[in-house]
Amino acid sequence: MSNETRHHIPITEDDSAGADGTESGGAATAAAAAEQGENSETQLAAVQAELEKFKDRALRAQADFENFRKRTAREKEEAVRYANMDLLERLIPILDNFELGLNAARTSSEGSAILAGMEMVGRQLSDFLRSNGVEPIAAEGEKFDPNVHDAVAQEVSADVPEGHVIRQHRRGFKLKDRLIRPAAVVVSKGPEEK
Numbered sequence: 001m002s003n004e005t006r007h008h009i010p011i012t013e014d015d016s017a018g019a020d021g022t023e024s025g026g027a028a029t030a031a032a033a034a035e036q037g038e039n040s041e042t043q044l045a046a047v048q049a050e051l052e053k054f055k056d057r058a059l060r061a062q063a064d065f066e067n068f069r070k071r072t073a074r075e076k077e078e079a080v081r082y083a084n085m086d087l088l089e090r091l092i093p094i095l096d097n098f099e100l101g102l103n104a105a106r107t108s109s110e111g112s113a114i115l116a117g118m119e120m121v122g123r124q125l126s127d128f129l130r131s132n133g134v135e136p137i138a139a140e141g142e143k144f145d146p147n148v149h150d151a152v153a154q155e156v157s158a159d160v161p162e163g164h165v166i167r168q169h170r171r172g173f174k175l176k177d178r179l180i181r182p183a184a185v186v187v188s189k190g191p192e193e194k
Helices: 013-019 024-082 085-109 113-131
Strands: 132-138 149-158 163-170 173-175 178-181 183-190
Touching: 085 113, 085 173, 085 178, 085 183, 149 163
Parallel strands: 149 183
Antiparallel strands: 132 173, 163 183, 173 178
């Protein structure tokens, strides 16, 4: 024999039974397989839960993107639709002043060539505004509507029913369905009480 020391490993009862393929070795293997099966089922359940979580996130992300796309399209449509609003808002006071001048010209020099020219320019301005979607707001004789009328005064009137517009001080305008400026109006209080 050599100088090396031999180690003796004792064989236990379970090991000896397992070595020759008896039942107790099979039971250990079956227990290990059952434990591994339970671990596999637990892992499968965890993976399925994770999959459901990611599926839910994907559906939410898709819905968020669809909402974003619709909102962007709506904002783009509004931007195109109301692109000239700033220009038109600044043009309306110029039209007001022009109409004041036109009314003054009518009272002072009826039938002159200058008046005819001013009336023509007034029609062109009105046509330009209308072609860009600007419409004047109906006021005189209409029922007062705080959404489109701005009441500057109230007066007693036997001819105009209570809550209706007697006269308009300044025209109001809308761009398509959006209010640019409310009409400044005088509203009737109805007939005078005795």
